Amino acid sequence: MQLLEDGSSTTATLADGEYRDLDRIARELLSVASGTIDSPTWVAAARDAWEDSPADLRRALSAFRRHSGSGGALVIRNLPVDKDNLPDTPSADGSVLREATVSAATLMLIAHGLGDPGAFRAEKSGALVQNVVPVPGREELQANSGSVRLTFHTENAFHQHRPDFVLLLCVRPDHEETAELRTVCSRQVLPKLSEPARESLCSASFLTEAPPSFGDSAGKAEAHPVLPGDLDDPNLRIDEAATTPLTPEAEEAKAELSGLFESSYSAVRLKAGDLAIVDNRVTVHGRSAFTPRYDGRDRWLQRTFAFADLRRSRDHRDNDGHVLER
Numbered sequence: 001m002q003l004l005e006d007g008s009s010t011t012a013t014l015a016d017g018e019y020r021d022l023d024r025i026a027r028e029l030l031s032v033a034s035g036t037i038d039s040p041t042w043v044a045a046a047r048d049a050w051e052d053s054p055a056d057l058r059r060a061l062s063a064f065r066r067h068s069g070s071g072g073a074l075v076i077r078n079l080p081v082d083k084d085n086l087p088d089t090p091s092a093d094g095s096v097l098r099e100a101t102v103s104a105a106t107l108m109l110i111a112h113g114l115g116d117p118g119a120f121r122a123e124k125s126g127a128l129v130q131n132v133v134p135v136p137g138r139e140e141l142q143a144n145s146g147s148v149r150l151t152f153h154t155e156n157a158f159h160q161h162r163p164d165f166v167l168l169l170c171v172r173p174d175h176e177e178t179a180e181l182r183t184v185c186s187r188q189v190l191p192k193l194s195e196p197a198r199e200s201l202c203s204a205s206f207l208t209e210a211p212p213s214f215g216d217s218a219g220k221a222e223a224h225p226v227l228p229g230d231l232d233d234p235n236l237r238i239d240e241a242a243t244t245p246l247t248p249e250a251e252e253a254k255a256e257l258s259g260l261f262e263s264s265y266s267a268v269r270l271k272a273g274d275l276a277i278v279d280n281r282v283t284v285h286g287r288s289a290f291t292p293r294y295d296g297r298d299r300w301l302q303r304t305f306a307f308a309d310l311r312r313s314r315d316h317r318d319n320d321g322h323v324l325e326r
Contacts, residue, residue, distance in 0.1 A: 001013065001014055001015055001018055001054065001056035001057055001060065002015070003060060005069070009071040009073060009075065009183075009266045009268070010064070010069055010071065010073070010074045010075070011074075011075045011076075011077065012057075012060050012074065012075070012076045012077070013076075013077040013078050014054070014057065014076070014077070014078040014079060015078075016078075018054040018056065018057065019078050019079070019080060021053070021054055022053055022054060022057070022079065022080055022106065022109070023080035023102065025049050025052055025053060025105075025109065026080055026102045026105035026106045026109065027102060027105070028049065029042070029045060029046055029049060029100055029105040029108075029109075030100045030101070030102070030105065032045045032100075033045070035099050035100040036098065036099065036100070037097060037098060037099065037100050037104055037108065037127075037128055037129055038098060038126075038127060038128055038322075038323075040321070040322075042100065043108070043117065043128070043322060046105065046108045046109055046112060047112045047116075049109060050109050050110075050112040050113055053109060053113070057076075057110075057113070058113060060074070060076075061110065061113030061114055062113070064114075064277065064279075065113070065114050065115070065165075065308060068185070068279035068281075068282065068283070069185075070185060070187050070188065071183065071185050071187075071188065071266055071283075072183065072184075072185030072186070072187065072188075072278065072279040072282045072283030073183040073185070073266065073276060073277065073278050073279065073283055073285075074276075074277045075268055075270075075274060075275065075276050075277075076110070076274070076275045076277070077271075077273060077274050077275075078273055079106050079110075079169065079273045079274070079275055080102050080103070080106050080273070081102060081103035081106065081169065081170075081171045081272055081273050082101065082102035082103060083171060083172070083272045083273065086171060086172060086300075088296030088297070089133055089172055089296055089297060089298045089299070089300040090131050090133050090300070091133060091134070091135060091136060091294055091298070092135070093135045093138065093145055094124050094125065095124075095130075095131040095133060096124050096125060096127030096129065096130050096131060097127065097129040097130070097131065097302065098127060103169060103171045103302055104129045104302060106169065106275075107129060107167060107169045107275070107302055107303075107304050108128065108129065108304065110167065110275065110277075111165075111167055111304050111305075111306040112306075114164070114165045114167075114277070114306040114308065115164060115165070115306045115307050115308040115309065115310065116306065116307050116310040116322065117304050117305065117306055117307075117322055118163065118305050118306070118307045118310060118313070118322050118323065118324065119304070119305060119322065119323050119324070120156065120159075120214070120323070120324045121323050121324065121325045121326075122213050122214040123156075123213055123214070126323040128304055128322060128323075129302055129303070129304050130302070130303045130304070131300065131301070131302060131303075132144040132168065132300075132301040132302070132303050133145070133298060133299065133300050133301070134146070134147045134290075134292035134294070134298050134299065136294055139292070142241040143211075144303075147289060147290055147291065147292050148289050149286070149287070149288055149289045150286045150287040151239075151240040151241050151286050152182070152184060152238070152240050152258070152261045152265075152284040152285065152286040153238065153239035153240060153241065153242070153284055153285070153286065154236060154237050154238055154239060154280060154284055155278075155280045155285075155305070157208045157237050157238055157239040157242065157243065158208040158209060158210040158214075158221060158239070158242070159210070159324075161307075161312060161313040161316055161324060162237075162280060162281075163280050163305030163306060163307055164279070164280055164281055164306060164307050164308040164309075165277055165278065165279060165280055165305065165306040165307075165308075166277070166278040166280050166285065166303065166305060167275060167276075167277050167278075167303060167304050167305070167306060168181065168270070168275065168276045168277075168278070168301045168302075168303050169274075169275045169301060169302045169303075170270035170271060170272055170273070170274045170275070170276075170299075170300070170301055171272055171300050171301070171302060172272055172297065172298070172299060172300040173269070173270060173271050173272060173299055174290045174291075174292070174298065174299035175291075175293060175297065175298070175299075176290070176291070177269055177271070178269065178288070178290060179269065179270075179287060179288055179289075179290035179299055180267040180268065180269055180287065180288040181267065181268050181269075181270055181276050181285060181286075181287055182265040182266070182267050182285060182286045182287060182288065183265060183266050183267075183268075183276075183278055183283050183284070183285045183286075184260075184261045184264050184265045184266070184283065184284050184285075185236075185279070185282050185283045186227065186233075186234055186235065186236040186282045186283070187233065187282065188264045189257065189260040189261065189264050190227075190234070192260050192264070193256065193257070193260065194256060196249065196252075196253070197252065197253040197256040197257065198227070198253075200247070200249045200250045200252070200253035201225060201226040201227040201250075201253050201254075201257060202225050202226075202227045202228075202231065202234065203225055203250070204223040204224055204225050205223065205225070205245060205246045205247050205249070205250035205253075206223065206224055206225065206226055206238070206243050206244065206245055206246060206250060206254070207221045207222075207223055207224075207243070207244045207246060208221060208224065208237070208238070208239055208242050208243045208244075209221050209242050209244070211242070223246060224237060225237070226238045226243070226253075226254070226257065233282075234282075235281050235282055236281070236282050236283065236284060238254075238257070238284060240258055240261075240286075261284065265286075267288070270301070280305075310322075
């Protein structure tokens with residue numbers, strides 16, 4: 001596997017032999033538990049199968065899990081997605097995968113290299129593998145079903161048990177291949193922040209509301225810092241569209257941070273077989289606008305979340321499953 005670093009991003013490309021090995025492992029999972037991805041039996045089989053994945057890939061994921069670098073994101077190319085046998089791109093709101101495919105199995109295998117896969121019941125019905133596709137009539141929404149520019153955000157920034165990693169596997173790019181996944185890491189913007197802005201961002205001066213899909217299960221929003229944790233290497237917790245500053249100083253700080261997002265982001269145009277892994281602890285992500293055609297060949301990403309320590313959310317999961325119920 002070839003690993004390239006350019007200072008702000010890391011890219012790994014599977015060699016042909018590694019591709020064949022991972023493709024074989026993924027296909028062996030298709031018949032487990034009747035191919036039902038959300039079955040505990042299937043998830044356990046994927047966890048065991050991950051240990052047979054190419055050694056260089058396992059080492060790369062282990063290193064990234066420990067420290068995600070200055071850019072907080074990793075792109076892995078040349079992954080098996082069975083692109084010659086894909087159906088039409090889904091267009092229904094809330095679309096998910098319940099039945100195992102080569103791409104879904106690949107995604108779940110790699111999730112186990114980062115921790116444990118997980119999902120939220122209120123979001124796309126708690127499916128572990130979710131479709132990120134444009135939906136007719138939802139173009140203007142700040143959501144994964146939209147196609148306008150998606151502003152920078154920590155995934156599920158409102159939740160106390162946010163996923164540690166967001167995995168986005170491209171099985172079909174947009175028609176023009178111009179849609180950009182954009183990422184910014186706290187390590188990229190921290191040195192550029194003014195001292196007053198940094199002080200405000202480290203204080204509990206912000207509220208982030210849950211999306212309507214979570215309803216009452218999200219509970220009451222509590223004030224939080226945008227830069228929680230260690231002062232030298234803080235986490236990043238913000239959703240530009242849903243985080244509200246509580247003081248004039250916080251409002252100025254958020255505006256300064258948003259400006260730095262715009263001037264500091266890294267961008268990648270994902271192609272079929274490309275997987276972007278975002279370290280959701282320290283990195284926000286967004287997307288450029290693109291134009292869907294709703295002809296069955298629109299942009300199609302498959303998404304899952306990984307939790308480095310699933311036990312932290314034990315009181316949110318029934319029967320120690322992989323879905324957070326609240």
